[in-house]
Amino acid sequence: MAETKEKSLSDEKPKPRVRPIVRLGIFLISHSFHVSVVCCTAGVLALFLLPVLAKNTYISENALMPGSASPMLSNQHVSDGNRLVKDLTNPNSKSSETGIESHKIIAQYMLDLGAEVSFHKFHPQMNQFHPLHFFSSPDSGKIQENYSCSSYGINTVGIIRAPRGDGKEAIVLVTPYNALKSGFGEALSLGIAYSVFSLLTQVTWLAKDIIWLVADSQYGEYAAVAAWLREYQTPKFSSLSAPNAEMCPDVNNLFELKGHSISGSKFSNSFRRAGTMAAALVLKVRDQNEQFEDTISIYAEASNGQMPNLDLINVVNYLAVHRQGLRVNVEKLWSLLNSSWLKSLGEIFESLAKVAKSLYPKWKFGIPATEYVEGTATLASSLYYQALGVPTGPHGAFRDYQVDAITLEISPKFSLDKVWRNDILLRGGRLIEGVIRSVNNLLEKFHQSFFLYLLTSPSKFVSVGVYMIAFALLIAPLPMVAASLYVDANSSSKRSKGDSSTPSAITDTDEHSIAIRSWRWLNSAKLVFIVHLWGAIVSLLPYFISQIPDCSPTTSFMIWVLLSILSLLTLNSVLASPLACAKATQEKEWALVKSVTISSVFIGLGLMSVINFATAEIGALLMVPMCLLAQPLKLDVRAGTLRSFCRMICNLVLGHIAFPPAAFFLLKGMLDGFGNANVGDFWMWVESLWAWNSATYLFIGMVQLPCWVLCISILFHTC
Template sequence: MAKTETEKETPKMKPRPIVRLGIFLISHSFLVSVVCCTAGVLALLLLPVLAKNTYISENALMPGSASSLLSNHDIAEANRLVNELSSLNLERKDAGIESQKILARYMSDLGAEVSYHKFHPPQNHFHPLHFFSSPHSGIIGENFSCSSYGVNTVGIIRSPRGDGKEAIVLVTPYNFGRSDSSETLSLSIAYSVFSLLSRVTWLAKDIIWLIADSQYGEHESVAAWLRDYHTPSFTGLVSLNADACVEGNNLYISKDNSVVQGKISDGFGRAGTMAAALVLKVTDRNGLWDDTLSIYAEASNGQMPNLDLINIVNYLAVHRQGLHVQIQKFWSDLDLKWLEFLGKTFELLGKVARSLNPNWKFGIPASDYIEGTTTLASSLYYQALGIPTGPHGAFRDFQVDAITLEISPRVSSNNKARRNEFLLRGGRLIEGVIRSVNNLLEKFHQSFFLYLLTSPSKFVSVGVYMIAFALLVAPLPLVAASLYADANELDFGMKNDKYTPMDTASNEINITFRSWKWLSAAKEVFVVHIWGVIVLLLPYFICQMRDWSPTTSFVSWVFLAMLSLLILYLILGSPFSHGYSLEKGEWAMLKSVTISAIFIGLLLMSVVNFATAEIGALLMVPMSLMAQPLKPDIRAASLRSFFRVICNLVLGFVAFPPVTFFMLKGIFEGPDCINLGDFWNWLESLWAWNSATYIYIGMVHLPCWVLCIHILLHSC
C-alpha cells in the first residue's frame, strides 16, 4: 500500500524541450508576429547590401579568351544588305515578300540552309480547359485566311566540327514591309555575325538565325516557330505548311520565275537541341552614356535563365566592347526620398562597422543601394506579373536558356560616321557570346537558376532572399494555433511556466467537442474559395462579348463577382442569411482557418513564382494578422483601438487586387499611365500566358481578402 501511494505522488514527466518551445511561441504569438514581420521587411530592404558579385561558374565558357574575328569586311557586307533592304519601296504590297527574298538570297549565298515558316496569329481568348496547356496551343481557327499569316525566315549553318545534335539560336525580330532603321540595324549586326560563322572552323554547334516576322508581335512569331520546331509534323499540330496557301509559293519564285539559287527548302528546317538563344534588338533611344546594352531576362511565371548566360554577356560587353550595361528597371524610383534615406543609413552603418573591424564588409554607397533597390524592385515586379519581358520568354517554356539584348547607340543610327563602329561592337559582342556557348559540352547547369539581380554584376541567391519570405510567413501557423486555442479555451499548460496537463476524462471530452467548432469556419472558407474558382472562370463568358471595351469588361467582371458571391452565400449558407453573429471564439476560429489557408497558399506559390508569393506575403500577412471585428474597436473609442481601425482599413484597401495593381503601376510607371481598363488587359495577359499569378489571385489572394473583410465587418 505504501508503494502505491509513492507511485501516486510521483510527478508526471514534462514534455520535450521542442514541445515546450512550440507552446511558448504560440503563447507569445503577438510578440513573435511583430518581431518576424519587422525582421522580414528589414531583410527584404537589406538584399541590395547582401548581394554578391557575379562570377562565371562554368570554366568551359572562357569568355574573351579568343580574339574577335569579325572584320570590317563583314560589316561592309552587312551594310550592303541594309542598303538593298532600304531601297525597297515599302508602299508596294509585295514589299514584305521582296524583303524575305533578299534575306533568303544573302543567307543562301553564305551556304546556309534557308527555309520559310508560316504561322497564324494565336487566338487571344480565354478558355479554362486550355489554361494548363502550353501557351498558345497552336490550333488554327477555321476563320483564318491565307492573307493573315506571318512568315519567318530561317537560316541554318551546319557546324563543321559538330554532329548536329546541338544548336545556338540567334533571333532578330523584323516587321517585313513596315520596318524602321533600328530593326534594319539589328539585321545587319546579325548578318555580319552569321557571315563570319559560315567561314570559321571552330564551330561545334549548329547556328540557327531566325528572322521573326513581328507584324503580329515579336513573341508570337518566335513561339509559333518553337512550337513547330518541337512538334513532329506527322501529329498534324504544326502550323500552316509551306504549300497550304497558293500565294505563299511566291516566296520561292524570283522575278524570272526561277527558283532562287541556294539551299532554299519549302520544308521545316531543324537543327539539334538548343543550347542557348539570344534575341537581338536595336533601339534608337539616345542615352547619356556610351552605347548602352539592356538585358531582359524574365520569362513566364518568373522563370530566369542560367546566371552564367547573363554573366558572359555582361563580362564581354563591359570588358571587351566598353558598353554600358543595365538591367531593366524603373528610373522613377530614384527620386524616392525614403530610399535615399535608407541608402545613407546603410552607408553610415557600413562605415561604423569598418571602423570597428576592417574585415567587416557591410554597407555600400548610397547611390549603389538606390540603384540596387530599384533593379531589385523591378525584377520582383516583372517576375510577379508572370509575363515575359521579351521574345526570349518563348524559349524558357521549352527549358532553353535565353535572354533579350537591346542595344541603344549613344547617337542616332542615321549618323553614318559611327554606324560601322556600332555594328562592329555589337557584332563582336554576339560573336563572343556564341563562341563561349559553343565551348560548352553540356547545357547550362553550374550556376544559379533561382536568383534576383540588383545590378548586371551583382545578384542575390535563393538561399538569401528566401529568408525575408520565411520571416514574413513564420508567424502565420503560430497565430493560427493561438487563435484555435483561444477559441476552444484550451490550456497548453504554460500558466506560470508550470506544466499542468488536463488528463481527466471529462476535460478530454469537452476539448473534443469544442475542437469540432473549426468545421463551421472551414465550411465558410471552403465556400469563399469555391467563389474564387467562379471568379477565375468569369472572364471566359465576358470574352464572348467581342465589342466590349476593357473598362466595360472590368466593371462587368467586378459586378458578376459580387453577384456570384451573394448567390453562393444564399445557397450554401452565410452569416448574413441565418442571422449568425460571430462571437469571440467563432470569429477567432474563422480567422485561424483563414490564416492557415493563406499560409498554405503562399508556400505553394513560392515554389512556382517566388516574386508573386513575396508581394502577396507583404500584402496579406499584415492584413490577416491585424484583422478583427471593427465594431468593438469603434465602441472602445481609445487611441489604441482607433489606430487598429485605421490600420485594418488601410491594409484592406491596399490589399484589394485592383487597388494593388493600380498603386504599383502608378509608382513604377507614373500616375499618368493609369487607366481603369488596364487591370482587365493585365488579366487577359495573365491567362494568355497561363501565368500562375492568375491562379494565385483567384484561389488564394482574393478569397482570403474577402474572408478578412468578412471578419472586419462582423460584430461580436
C-alpha cells in the same frame, strides 16, 4: 496491504518529460504576438537590405572562358552586313504588299554563304483566356478562322552545320523583322546578325550548329518565335489548315529564288532542324539614340518568373563592358530613383556601414547611398516583372521549352550614319561572336550558376538563399498565430460554459459539449472553403465575359464585379447552413475563422513561392499584416485605448490597400501618375495576365481575393 503499497508506488512514478521542441512550440504559441512583431519587422528590414547584401556576379562555368580568344569579325564581314542593310532599306524591296521581296533577299544572302535555308509559314494565333491552359505554353490560342494570304507570317531560317560537331546541339540567333513596317534599327540588327553568320560559315572551331531565325514580327515578335519553336519541338504532320497554293501565288513564289532550284541547292521546302538548343540570343537595335554612350539593354524575365541561367547574362555583361566598351542596362523602376525616403534609408545604411567598419575593419558591409537607390530600383523592377509572369521579350518563348535565352537591345549613342553604323555593326557583331564562342565551348547545358535570383545591377545579384530569408520571416508568424487563436478560442469557450469541473464529475452532457467544441473549427473551415470556392468562380468568370461582343474594358470590369457579388451571395445562401449562421454570433467565433484563414493563406503563399517567388513575396507584404491585425472593429471601439485605435486605423488602411483593384491602381499611380488611372485599366491588366497564362492571375483570384473578403468579414463581425 501489498496492493496499497503497489498503488502508492505507481502514483509516485515521475511524469514523462516534455521534449524541447514541444516546449519551444508552446513558448512560441503563447508569445505569438511578440514573435509576429519581431518576424514581420525583420522580414521587411531584410527585404530592404537585399541591395546591400547583393554579391558581384561571376562566371561559374569555367568552360565558357569569355574573352579568352581574340575576335575574328573583320571589316569585310561588316561590309557584307552593310550590303544587306542597304538592300533591305531599298524601297524596291518593300514593293510587295506581303513583304515577299524582303524575305527573298534575306534567303538569297543566306544561300550565298552556303547555309541551309527554309521558310516557315505560320498563322497568327489569338491568345484567349481558357481555364485549362494555365501553366502551359501561352501560345495555345486558336488560329484565326478567316485567314487570307496576307495573314500569313513567314519566318526565314538559315542553318550552319558545325564542322566539328555531330549535329546534336545548336545555338539560335533571332532577329525580329517586319518586312511591311521595318525601321532602320531592324535592318541594322539583321546586318549585325548577317556579319556574324558570314564569319561562322568560315571558322573551324564551331562545334554546335548555328540557327539564324529571321522572325516575321508583323503579328508580334513573341508570336513568330513561338510558332517556329512549336513546330521545331512538336512537329505537325498535316497541313489541313493551310489554303491552296493557287490561292496565294506570292507565298508560292517564295520557292522560286533566282539561281537556285529546289532540287539542286540547300534551299528546302520542308521544315529544317538542327540539334538540341543550348542557348538563344534575340538581337534588336533601337532607332532612338542614347544621349551619353552606346548601351545594351538585357531583358531576361520569362513566363511565371522564369529566368535564364545567370552565367548567360554574366558572359554578355563581361564581353560588352570589358571587350566592346558598351554600357549594360537592366530595367529599373525609374520612379524610385527620385524617392527621398529611399535616399534617406540608403544614407542610414551607409552610416551604419561606416560605424561597423570602424569597429571591425575587415567587415565589408554597406554601399554608397546613390548605389543603394539604384540597386533598390533595379531590384524592385526585377521583382515586379517576375511577379507579372509575362515575358519581357521573345526570349520568353524559349524558356517555355527550358532553353536559356535573353533579349539584347542595342541603343547607339549617335545617329546611324555610315561611320557610326559601321562601328555598331563591328562592336555588336563582335559581342554576338564572343557570346556564341563561349556557349560553343560548353560540353553540356547551363547548370553551374543560379536559375533563381534577383538582379540589383548588371553585375550584382541576390541569390535564392538570401532573398528567401525575407519571405520566410514574413510568413513564419502565420502558423503560430493560427495555433494561438485556435487554443484561445477553445479555452474562452470553455470558460464561458463554466467547464471547470473535475474529471470525476464530468457527465455525458459535458462530454457531448466537449466533443462539439472540438469540432467547432469545421464551421469556420466551411466558411473559408465557400469563400475560396467563390474565388475560383470569380477567376473563371472572365472566360464567359470575354465572349460578349463589342464590350469595352470598363463595361467588362463592371459586369465582372456585379457577377462576383451575385455569386458570393448565392453561394452563401445555398451552402451556408443556419447552424453555421447561429454559431457565427458566438463569442470568439471570429477567432476560429481568422485561424483557418491564416492557415489557408500560409498554404497559398507557400505553394506560390514554388511557382513564382516574386508573386509570393509581394503577396506576403500585402496579406500577412492584414491577416495578423484583423480583429472586429467593434472590439477596438469598445476598448477605447490608443493601441486599439491604432490597430483600427491600420486595419482600415490595409483593407483598402490589399484589395486587388486598389493595389493595382496604387501601383499604377506610383509608376505613371494617378491622373492616368482608369477603371478599365484593371480589366486590361488582368486580361494580359490570363492571355499569357500567368500564375499570378490564379493567385489573385484564388488566394488574395478570398483572403481579403474573409479579413473584411472579420473586421465587421458582430461580437
